[in-house]
Amino acid sequence: MREKQQVSIFWFRRDLRLDDNAGLYHALKSGESVLPLFIFDTLILDKLEDLDDARVTFIHKAIAGLDQELQKYGSSILVKHGAPTEVWIQLLNEYNIKAVYTNHDFEPYAKSRDESVSQILKSKGLELLTYKDHxxxxxxxxxxxxxxxxxxxxxxxxxxxxxxxxxxxxxxYPTKKYLKNLLQIPPFEIPALEQLGFSTSSIDFPDKExxxxxxxxxxxxxxxxxxxxxxxxxxxxxxxxxxxxxxxxxxxxxxxxxxxxxxxxxxxxxxxxxFPYTAKSSFRREFDGITWINREEDFKAWCEGNTGYPIVDAGMRQLNTTGWMHNRVRMITASFLCKHLLVDWRWGEAYFARKLIDYDMASNVGGWQWAAGTGNDAAPYFRVFSPDLQTKKFDPKLEYVKKWVPEFSDPFKYVQPIVDHRYARQRALDAYKAGLGKI
CATH class of the missing domain: 1.25.40.80 (Serine Threonine Protein Phosphatase 5, Tetratricopeptide repeat)
Structure with a gap:
């Protein structure tokens, strides 16, 4: 029977680089041979709605780039595809693991995942060593x-x-000083996107400048x-x-x-x-009493950029086309959905979670609850942004609007406003006041 190879493992997650990587630094500095690992987590991937999800393409490209760097040092990255707990049980059977290193992740699922993996490692006398890096x-x-x-x-x-x-x-962290401690191995084969059940996204990713x-x-x-x-x-x-x-x-x-x-x-x-409950509930519990209208047709018009409010429509079309939206416009579109259309902020947060290439739960939930008036340090519930005033102030020449809503210039082609601003503002104030009165 072949003796199992002795290694320490560094588990890459949201830290896809060799330079200045806290957990990788500590793994390498330990002096043990370090096996780099990445897991394409099926518990996450199976929930994605789009086969060409741009984030999967981005991660896949980043992993390929990492592997090319690692090969310069005689190493490679082991890429697994499955549920993390099952992958770790498999790894414990395949290798004589001395230690496991990774970096912290704060999202509720990540905390649960790491606790499950930690319990598996503990059963073998190992600890999941985690570090601040993000x-x-x-x-x-x-x-x-x-x-x-x-x-x-x-x-x-x-x-x-x-x-x-x-x-x-x-x-x-001076990671490069210790890259000699990477496990010396022939290159592993990285599974193609198609093997993972995905196709390559056509979205262009921004550079690092x-x-x-x-x-x-x-x-x-x-x-x-x-x-x-x-x-x-x-x-x-x-x-x-x-x-x-x-x-x-x-x-x-x-x-x-x-x-x-x-x-x-x-x-x-x-x-x-x-406050992990804020991922799904209002930070300010008193706003849980709001009665949202949640009209499917209004939400669909918002998602597709057909509300008749050009700055809102431009933002949504930018998001759908590029996987990114300008930060000022994120605020405008979020406020419009919650207050003009009285659609639950969680619907919008989930749509952004689906479409944004830079989706980060903490920042996205925080931004949505800020716009909805339900979060910590949020915009007051009675502040209802006027899309027209926001346009005059931040896109006075309509350059952004005309780029993403080219039919805006033709009143016969562009859709009529889905709701009147003054009416929507008063309706929102009434709904918020009534909701607060229930508590």
């Missing part, structure tokens, strides 16, 4: 003086900045017709760019608005970790 500050690192979590962003940001030591918190936009970010970020945002959110989501690298660039810039956006990211990750 955010700059996590969990209990930024707390009020009384030890409770912040639920309002501004004081959280103040404490975040007070605690930040750039030379420590933004310092890159973002330095040019940082300095003028505050002046350009709200105008969707401009190329004024970094577009690196998909890379931060899947860890093809290190958050410490991005944070360091933001800290060193003279204009700090971009840094503030990274702090929002940490804030929402902390909220989801402390």
């Amino acid at each position: 955010v700059i500050f996590e969990k209990q690192e930024i707390l009020k003086d009384d030890g409770s979590p912040y639920t309002v962003f501004t004081p959280y940001k103040r404490k975040w900045l007070e605690k930040l030591n750039p030379d420590f918190h933004l310092k890159a 973002y330095q040019d936009v940082i300095e003028q970010y505050n002046g350009t970020r709200d105008f969707p017709a401009l190329d004024g945002t970094s577009r690196i959110s998909v890379h931060l989501r899947f860890g093809t760019i290190s958050i410490r690298e991005a944070g360091s660039a933001a800290f060193e810039a003279s204009e700090k608005t971009w840094l503030s956006e990274l702090i929002w990211r940490d804030f929402y990750a902390m909220i989801l970790w402390y």
